[in-house]
Amino acid sequence: MVSLLFPLTAKSIYYSRFFSFIILPFNSKYLTMYTKKEKLFNWFHILLSVFQIINTTLFIFFIWRVYMPLSQVKNPFIFPLLLAGVFLFLSAKTMAQLFNGFIFNSYNIFNELVFKKLTYLNYSSFVLFIANILLAYVFIDSKIAISIALILFLVINIIGWVTVLRNYQNFISSYFFYFILYLCALEIAPLVIMGSFLK
Secondary structure, three states, X not given: XXXXXXXXXXXXXXXXXXXXXXXXXXXXXXXXXXOOOOOOOOHHHHHHHHHHHHHHHHHHHHHHXXXXXXXXXXXXXXXXXXXXXXXXXHHHHHHHHHHHHHHOOOHHHHHHHHHHHHHHHHHHHHXXXXXXHHHHHHOOOOHHHHHHHHHHHHHHHHHHHHHHHHHOHHHHXXXXXXXXXXXXXXXHHHHHHHHHHHO
């Protein structure tokens, strides 16, 4: 419940921006207004990213609790380790993507791409927040609740990916080979590594 303080703080400080953010999958007003203005490093985005990291970690913990042996779940250091792992994973991935922008002399484009992807990731963390509440208090250790949450999480992020690809199709077609390398090295490979680690 402590994680809820972060979006509530964001709402109280950036009221109109928060309500533009809430309707994100149905209206791209938020991305249109804020992609060019403040990019990644602004307090609204940071507060929602912290909310996202906490709830992603907690959701992974619930998955861990359902599928791992009881002796490992009772380890008191599991959640802090997962929290540190998710934070480092997302930070390293974001920094690598921005560094990619420097390499290809397209920092502004990559900054916009990363901002849009992280915005959808932050939005999907509200699904994980609701799932975490249900898994903690209502449907304890429910595999069905985990599956539904994962599907909704993926749907929101797929919508984000399709939106980003559609908006930057001219840029991608100009650097198609590099885009494939980027996709394999910085999008697919990290997920495979993380999946292997969790497995």
